[in-house]
Amino acid sequence: MNDYPEIDKKQWLDPKVFEKAIKIIKSKPKKPKEEFFSRQALRYEVAINTYDVVGCGKIINELKIYFDGTLENKKEKKKDAYISYEALFLKAVRSIAQLISYHNGEKKHWENAENLLNMLNIPMNILDLETHGHIFSQWSKQ
Secondary structure, three states, X not given: OOXXXXXXXXXXXXXXXXXXXXXXXXXXXXOOOOOOHHHHHHHHHHHHHOOXXXXXXXXXXXXXXXXXXXXXXXXXXXXXXXXXXXXXXXXXXXXXXXXXXXXXXXXXXXXXXXXXXXXXXOOHHXXXXXXHHHHXXXXXXX
């Protein structure tokens, strides 16, 4: 039985929803509402699996602090949760990069993912694509 809400395909095509997601991504990081990682992860998975545009924007916004140097050498950057955060972050980046491709009319997913990370001041080499490369395995690096 699938407990996920239905996928709203209209939001993918709506430029206003897309612009709202980009605005959320660019904004100052917000702290997640949930206290426990499992609840956060569940909310993130639902947003990713239902292709919730604004939800994916919120995921990127909340998790970017783990990759942009904000939490460098701090207690909050725990290794076990970090790997899960990285996977969820990359899945959300993948979804937004595909939407950027759609809205730009060009199928340049990999380039759009790199540009999105550059916009957030996150270098590609900080992400462990050895572990999570499968997330982007269907894309050619062109």
